[in-house]
Amino acid sequence: MLSLLWGIVVILVVFWALGLAFHIAGSLIHALLLLAIALAVYNFLKARTDF
Structure with a gap:
């Protein structure tokens, strides 16, 4: 699942x-980028707490 989300981010x-x-598609692209960054940060923080 994590690799799928990183693929979406890329x-x-x-x-x-x-x-x-x-x-x-100016503002739509920026909104999607913010969503991708939010997903990446969420997964990074979740992976750190799973230890």
């Missing part, structure tokens, strides 16, 4: 970079 960051470069 894909969203790539889409964000493309949207930033070509000015496509």
Whole structure:
């Protein structure tokens, strides 16, 4: 499950970079990037407490 979420994070960051470069779907891309960052932080913190 963790690798799936990291894959989603990577894909969203790539889409964000493309949207930033070509000015496509401005605010939607940024909202998805924030969601990806939130998921990454959540999983990082959850993995640290599982020990």
